[in-house]
Amino acid sequence: MLKYVKGLLDFSAFRSEPDDPESAWKSRFPGKTTVLLNIGRASLGFSVIDPKGKIKFSDRRRGELRDLFVDFLPIVKENASDGWCAVSLDTRYVISIETNLSRKPGSELALRKDPRSVLHGRYERGKVYAITHNPETNSSLLLSYDSEFISKTEFTLKERGLKLGRLMCGTYVLLRHALSEVNAKKGTENPVSALFVAICSGSVCALLQDKDNWVEIRSRPDVFFDDLQPLIDLLSPFGERLPPEAPVVLVCDEPVPDLPERLTAAFAGHEIKDLTEPGLLARLAYQR
Amino acid sequence: MLIDARKIDDFKTERKDLLPPLPMVFRLVPLLFYLSIVFVSVVGSVAVWHSRAASERYQSVVGRTASLQEEIKQIKAKRDALDDRALEAMDLENWVLGSMPLQPLVVAIMRSIDENSSIVDLSIERDPETPAQLKLALTLRTNSDKQLEVILEAIRALGYRDLSPTQSMVKGNLEYRATLLRDTKGRLPSPQERKQEISPS
Numbered sequence: 001m002l003k004y005v006k007g008l009l010d011f012s013a014f015r016s017e018p019d020d021p022e023s024a025w026k027s028r029f030p031g032k033t034t035v036l037l038n039i040g041r042a043s044l045g046f047s048v049i050d051p052k053g054k055i056k057f058s059d060r061r062r063g064e065l066r067d068l069f070v071d072f073l074p075i076v077k078e079n080a081s082d083g084w085c086a087v088s089l090d091t092r093y094v095i096s097i098e099t100n101l102s103r104k105p106g107s108e109l110a111l112r113k114d115p116r117s118v119l120h121g122r123y124e125r126g127k128v129y130a131i132t133h134n135p136e137t138n139s140s141l142l143l144s145y146d147s148e149f150i151s152k153t154e155f156t157l158k159e160r161g162l163k164l165g166r167l168m169c170g171t172y173v174l175l176r177h178a179l180s181e182v183n184a185k186k187g188t189e190n191p192v193s194a195l196f197v198a199i200c201s202g203s204v205c206a207l208l209q210d211k212d213n214w215v216e217i218r219s220r221p222d223v224f225f226d227d228l229q230p231l232i233d234l235l236s237p238f239g240e241r242l243p244p245e246a247p248v249v250l251v252c253d254e255p256v257p258d259l260p261e262r263l264t265a266a267f268a269g270h271e272i273k274d275l276t277e278p279g280l281l282a283r284l285a286y287q288r
Numbered sequence: 289m290l291i292d293a294r295k296i297d298d299f300k301t302e303r304k305d306l307l308p309p310l311p312m313v314f315r316l317v318p319l320l321f322y323l324s325i326v327f328v329s330v331v332g333s334v335a336v337w338h339s340r341a342a343s344e345r346y347q348s349v350v351g352r353t354a355s356l357q358e359e360i361k362q363i364k365a366k367r368d369a370l371d372d373r374a375l376e377a378m379d380l381e382n383w384v385l386g387s388m389p390l391q392p393l394v395v396a397i398m399r400s401i402d403e404n405s406s407i408v409d410l411s412i413e414r415d416p417e418t419p420a421q422l423k424l425a426l427t428l429r430t431n432s433d434k435q436l437e438v439i440l441e442a443i444r445a446l447g448y449r450d451l452s453p454t455q456s457m458v459k460g461n462l463e464y465r466a467t468l469l470r471d472t473k474g475r476l477p478s479p480q481e482r483k484q485e486i487s488p489s
Contacts, residue, residue, distance in 0.1 A: 008310075008317060008318055011318060013314075015309055016308075017307065017309075019303050019306060020306050021298035022298075112302075130297035134289070136289045143297070145299055150300075150301065154301060164300055166298055166300070167299045168298060169299070172297070173293075173297075177293050179291040179293065183290060185290060186289075187290075284296070285296065288296045
């Protein structure tokens, strides 16, 4: 009862609860400094986001997650409002192209509550899913995580005194952002062809779109850290299948030095549309 | 093609105890609460301020009243003293006024005393019940039997008659008592005449 009265008097009862994933980050933590954690398989990064959604400072290191948590935890706790943080989990995920998935009203909610009813035979036990439909074709992007891994991540953060405000796949968020930026006109009159390359904390997802059709996808967590060659090797096969004059749309959570130049060299004759900007993932996480 | 990416898919374990935010119109409740606190604070402060001011005024009035009462007491004491003095003055005036008709009598008695005699005691009292009568008590030390006659002659010359005279010797002194009655048939002397009688020739 006291909690509700307190919430009423400090006006927090009129805002979304910090734990409510359906609400935008900025409406849950107005005027507060928060932290975005990027968790990879062998890397950990953090970005301190100020009340206006800008990054104050950030760091990313490679090593054992356990040791990295010990190093970063004091800074994260100091800057996270009441320990609330957003997490981009860029490992142990799978993004695939699926076809003929149900698009009935409420199917996205059903995907979370009862994924079997939407995915049918493609459902795997112990997985959680997110989906992005291609409005012009019957294909969809399907992101899946091990629910056990998510529970483990939540437990790990809770054990360290952190509260999980948002758990997302940064690569998937950036890929959707790139898709929405390029595919901004409704209808099929101007079909778009492009190679979308989303990179977040060393994880890469490349989606080839040919005249609005999603043709091929390659998604690999923890592809690179400093050396860009593994990334170029992963993307090179798309060069043959990329339609002439189709651009390469690049979107990274943070600018990666030399990457646009390397892509220009790897995809000669194709325009490189770089949507990357400093603190992009943090901005998207803050606004949405 | 239009892709909508306004929402971020969240993979947190589902929270079951989440409450939706309250409607904005309910903000009036805490706003009114805070406004009432501000109002009560302001009114309370003003009331306390007024109370203090009233208390100070009351204390000053009490102090002033005490000082005025002290002043009144002093003035009353002065007035009492003045009244006493006025009363004394009035008594003196009354005595002077009252004794004025007797002064010629006293002067006549004094002048009639010769060198070998002296007055030991003299009293002249007017009887309040019969103001026309004067009670004379005179004690003389004298060797002469005629001295008393001389005095009585002087008294009679002023128009007084002596009634019920008594005469006795006490411790060698001649004590004479009588009731003097003014002869009302005779003309009463005017104040000017009395003044002339009193003043030495």
